[in-house]
Amino acid sequence: MRFTVNGTPREVDVEPDMPLLWLLRDVLGLTGTKYGCGIAACGACTVHLNGAPVRACQTLAGDLEGAEVVTIEGLGTPAAPHPLQLAWIDHQVAQCGYCQSGQIMQAAGLLAQNPAPSDAEIIEAMDGNLCRCGTYPRILAAVRDAAGRMGG
Amino acid sequence: MGRLKTIARRSFLIGTVALAGGVVFGTYAYRRDPDNPLLDDLAEGQAAITPHVLIDTEGVTLITPRADKGQGTVSLQAMLLAEELDVDPYAIRTDFGPPSAAYWNGVVLAEGLPFADAGDGTLARGSRKAGEVLGKILGMQITGGSSSAADAFDRLRQAGAVARETLKAAAAARTGLAQADLKTESGAVVLPDGTRVAYPDLIPDLAGVEPVQVDSLRDPSQWRFLGHPHRRLDIVAKSTGTQAYGIDLTVEGMVFAAVHRLPDPPDETARHDTAPALAMRGVVAAGVIGANAYAIADNTWRAMQAAQAIRTEGMAAMAPRPGAMPDQSEIWDRIAASLDGTRRDSRNRDLGDIDAALSQGEVLTAEYRVPFLAHAALEPLNATVRITADRADIWAGTQVPIVARDKVARLTGLPKASVHVHNQMMGGSFGRRLEDDFILVAVEIARRVTGRAVKVTWTREADFAADFPRPAAMARGRGRVEGGQVVAYDLDIAAQSTMESQVGRMGMPVFGPDKAIVAGAADQPFAIPAYRVTGHRVPAMVPVSSWRSVGASANGVFHDCWLDELIHAAGADPVAERLRLCDDPLSRKVIEAVAEMADWQGAQPGPDGAGLMRGRGVAFCRSFGVPTAAIVDLSDTGAGLRIDRAFVAAEVGRVLDPVNFENQVAGGVVFGLGHAMNCELTYAGGVPEQANFDSYEGMRLRQCPQITVRGLENGDRVRGIGEPPVPVAMAALANAVFAATGRRIRELPLSRHVDFV
Ligand code: FES
Numbered sequence: 001m002r003f004t005v006n007g008t009p010r011e012v013d014v015e016p017d018m019p020l021l022w023l024l025r026d027v028l029g030l031t032g033t034k035y036g037c038g039i040a041a042c043g044a045c046t047v048h049l050n051g052a053p054v055r056a057c058q059t060l061a062g063d064l065e066g067a068e069v070v071t072i073e074g075l076g077t078p079a080a081p082h083p084l085q086l087a088w089i090d091h092q093v094a095q096c097g098y099c100q101s102g103q104i105m106q107a108a109g110l111l112a113q114n115p116a117p118s119d120a121e122i123i124e125a126m127d128g129n130l131c132r133c134g135t136y137p138r139i140l141a142a143v144r145d146a147a148g149r150m151g152g
Numbered sequence: 153m154g155r156l157k158t159i160a161r162r163s164f165l166i167g168t169v170a171l172a173g174g175v176v177f178g179t180y181a182y183r184r185d186p187d188n189p190l191l192d193d194l195a196e197g198q199a200a201i202t203p204h205v206l207i208d209t210e211g212v213t214l215i216t217p218r219a220d221k222g223q224g225t226v227s228l229q230a231m232l233l234a235e236e237l238d239v240d241p242y243a244i245r246t247d248f249g250p251p252s253a254a255y256w257n258g259v260v261l262a263e264g265l266p267f268a269d270a271g272d273g274t275l276a277r278g279s280r281k282a283g284e285v286l287g288k289i290l291g292m293q294i295t296g297g298s299s300s301a302a303d304a305f306d307r308l309r310q311a312g313a314v315a316r317e318t319l320k321a322a323a324a325a326r327t328g329l330a331q332a333d334l335k336t337e338s339g340a341v342v343l344p345d346g347t348r349v350a351y352p353d354l355i356p357d358l359a360g361v362e363p364v365q366v367d368s369l370r371d372p373s374q375w376r377f378l379g380h381p382h383r384r385l386d387i388v389a390k391s392t393g394t395q396a397y398g399i400d401l402t403v404e405g406m407v408f409a410a411v412h413r414l415p416d417p418p419d420e421t422a423r424h425d426t427a428p429a430l431a432m433r434g435v436v437a438a439g440v441i442g443a444n445a446y447a448i449a450d451n452t453w454r455a456m457q458a459a460q461a462i463r464t465e466g467m468a469a470m471a472p473r474p475g476a477m478p479d480q481s482e483i484w485d486r487i488a489a490s491l492d493g494t495r496r497d498s499r500n501r502d503l504g505d506i507d508a509a510l511s512q513g514e515v516l517t518a519e520y521r522v523p524f525l526a527h528a529a530l531e532p533l534n535a536t537v538r539i540t541a542d543r544a545d546i547w548a549g550t551q552v553p554i555v556a557r558d559k560v561a562r563l564t565g566l567p568k569a570s571v572h573v574h575n576q577m578m579g580g581s582f583g584r585r586l587e588d589d590f591i592l593v594a595v596e597i598a599r600r601v602t603g604r605a606v607k608v609t610w611t612r613e614a615d616f617a618a619d620f621p622r623p624a625a626m627a628r629g630r631g632r633v634e635g636g637q638v639v640a641y642d643l644d645i646a647a648q649s650t651m652e653s654q655v656g657r658m659g660m661p662v663f664g665p666d667k668a669i670v671a672g673a674a675d676q677p678f679a680i681p682a683y684r685v686t687g688h689r690v691p692a693m694v695p696v697s698s699w700r701s702v703g704a705s706a707n708g709v710f711h712d713c714w715l716d717e718l719i720h721a722a723g724a725d726p727v728a729e730r731l732r733l734c735d736d737p738l739s740r741k742v743i744e745a746v747a748e749m750a751d752w753q754g755a756q757p758g759p760d761g762a763g764l765m766r767g768r769g770v771a772f773c774r775s776f777g778v779p780t781a782a783i784v785d786l787s788d789t790g791a792g793l794r795i796d797r798a799f800v801a802a803e804v805g806r807v808l809d810p811v812n813f814e815n816q817v818a819g820g821v822v823f824g825l826g827h828a829m830n831c832e833l834t835y836a837g838g839v840p841e842q843a844n845f846d847s848y849e850g851m852r853l854r855q856c857p858q859i860t861v862r863g864l865e866n867g868d869r870v871r872g873i874g875e876p877p878v879p880v881a882m883a884a885l886a887n888a889v890f891a892a893t894g895r896r897i898r899e900l901p902l903s904r905h906v907d908f909v
Pocket residue numbers: 034035036037038039040041042043044045046055056057058
């Protein structure tokens with residue numbers, strides 16, 4: 001199947017039922033996207049598929065033909081972070097950090113659709129992203145702040 | 153090299169003398185100090201001046217003995233070192249270092265001893281000292297028990313100071329100037345004429361200089377990094393997906409394995425059919441180790457599919473086998489039966505005459521229970537292993553690298569020196585990575601493909617099934633109130649012994665009572681006229697282990713909720729009566745602080761502006777020597793209870809890292825509230841019935857309250873804050889439920905009895 005990841009065209013030969021999560025991590029070597037549950041219960045694997053946040057553990061390789069996938073690595077880099085990543089840095093959101101790729105990708109999906117979300121809208125959009133370390137108060141603050149910075 | 157060895161050993165001794173001044177085990181133990189591990193690997197052009205600092209041509213490297221499971225330890229250690237060494241903390245490189253007996257951790261073992269850790273008696277002090285010495289002899293290298301901050305506080309600053317002064321001595325020797333005329337600044341020695349000599353330039357001179365002992369460390373008023381907000385070293389990596397955890401590792405030529413858990417540990421009659429697994433694409437091997445079905449393949453997903461395709465047949469599973477794990481209702485029966493007085497483990501609190509006090513008037517009683525809880529760090533268990541004929545390499549996030557190394561040596565028959573544990577950043581632990589079971593399973597799997605590295609990943613379901621949970625526990629309270637006061641308090645607690653289970657797995661014997669059975673209850677600073685707490689040891693059933701805040705996670709709830717019941721029965725104010733009973737000034741300040749933060753006016757403030765009923769719960773628990781108090785505000789929305797706000801005050805001696813302090817306390821509150829509301833493990837057929845986050849939710853964003861925290865600095869010892877917020881958050885929530893609804897829920901999770909929005 002052929003698709004693009006972070007703007008780069010890719011062609012892979014894998015089983016159609018292989019989840020995008022493992023395709024990214026083990027075949028393409030993009031390990032910023034995390035495995036947490038495999039059943040859409042944690043959000044650690046969140047990436048953008050054609051611009052919208054999806055759970056990579058539930059997105060199958062067979063459905064990727066022609067798709068555009070963006071992962072945390074494509075959102076921004078340490079040298080050129082996305083405004084959300086900057087907000088995450090400034091608010092020092094992460095503890096263990098394992099959930100944060102998914103949190104940031106989920107938040108980026110939200111702000112792309114709704115540049116000025118209310119708290120209720122943020123909570124609704126982000127509620128499926130589990131953080132075992134309990135960084136929720138900072139996540140909320142960082143999303144609000146990023147929305148402001150992005151001119152929402 | 154011989155010269156360097158002397159220096160390093162001497163400087164390590166300097167570090168140890170200050171901490172190990174006791175005489176409990178005699179000097180022989182100190183003379184046997186483990187060699188400095190850094191010297192083995194030193195290349196040309198490098199010099200080690202203390203066991204924690206490596207200066208090479210690249211600059212300064214902090215060899216941190218502490219793995220980081222997410223609590224910012226590594227960052228804090230860099231600040232501690234930088235504060236004395238005069239280097240830019242952001243220019244310090246860090247390395248988890250090889251596992252070695254030179255990185256002993258005195259504090260955790262001291263607090264594992266069966267004496268209250270905040271106790272001040274000679275016995276308690278002597279034993280703590282013994283624990284420090286013992287930790288050194290056993291060579292334990294443990295991250296846990298909130299000990300990182302306390303343990304590192306003096307030693308790393310000391311290491312920085314010794315390094316700084318020794319570098320100055322080296323510069324003095326080179327230039328012929330007096331050492332007293334030299335200064336240090338930003339990684340360089342500065343001569344009186346302003347010339348800067350960068351630390352790495354002094355490496356050749358260091359070899360001729362004895363380490364300079366430093367008597368006094370800088371006063372906190374001079375601190376530039378500690379106590380001030382700073383940016384965590386790993387924050388950019390963790391905000392951009394570039395932080396590599398153990399599960400992200402790539403080793404050349406690596407293959408991928410997955411572990412799936414069989415429903416019940418198979419017995420000897422079981423036959424495993426691996427043929428379907430082996431026939432799957434990319435699979436190179438498959439098999440079963442204990443209850444773990446595994447497959448090795450060319451990617452993790454194929455390995456997972458194959459591991460799950462392994463079929464087990466012919467098991468005599470019908471009749472319960474002797475020694476098989478009982479199911480949950482049987483477990484509760486055995487816990488309850490352990491309260492009958494025949495299994496008494498400790499009675500560390502016995503004030504006044506409780507029997508006399510309870511032989512008159514109306515005696516109040518209650519029974520509490522709390523469930524097994526999973527660690528369920530978000531990064532599933534994993535380890536990457538490569539075994540060759542003469543060496544083993546282990547890449548894994550572990551809190552016990554030395555224990556793991558020794559067990560791998562035993563398992564493989566390799567000498568310890570040939571087993572190399574490369575510690576990795578952890579995506580959480582909460583105590584789970586104090587166990588080495590997963591490393592040993594990964595080693596056995598790796599032996600199937602000797603010479604190749606294998607990254608072994610547990611499925612989330614296998615991670616749950618393989619967990620050593622926080623023990624389920626029960627407590628019975630009896631008590632009496634009189635004249636608006638609590639006058640008699642008796643609490644009996646029954647739990648499995650975490651220490652027996654956990655230290656037993658480390659291959660070490662355990663003697664005496666287990667403090668964890670009563671920690672957070674028998675060691676509380678209250679002067680109730682008749683006051684008794686008794687621990688009872690439940691026979692081993694489910695292998696259990698330390699879970700964030702250990703015994704206090706259960707006992708903090710039992711102790712404080714029962715006290716809260718008695719206070720309400722007395723008609724007293726929950727804050728005022730706790731303050732009246734509390735006999736420890738530091739603890740009183742914590743309760744006063746939280747009441748002030750929350751503007752406490754009583755447990756029932758009446759309906760809010762929208763007419764919703766509200767309730768407030770206060771709780772106090774001193775755990776790991778940290779007096780901590782919380783207030784939780786609830787409102788009853790009609791569609792379920794909503795946690796509106798949580799306030800926490802904790803006495804930690806000194807807040808070394810204000811940002812991380814706030815984050816960790818808030819995280820502890822979320823952890824405590826989430827599990828108290830929503831989580832339990834129930835066992836059936838030897839495994840928990842909860843296998844993933846759909847049935848073990850913890851807290852979600854929508855349930856997270858506004859959290860306000862305050863660190864108090866009245867005490868004289870620096871304490872860690874990772875664990876103490878957990879028990880008070882749980883207890884305050886249960887107390888708030890009573891205040892809001894009038895229902896006293898005596899069983900966790902609370903969601904068994906009330907709904908939350
Ligand atoms: S791994 Fe995909 S939602 Fe958890």
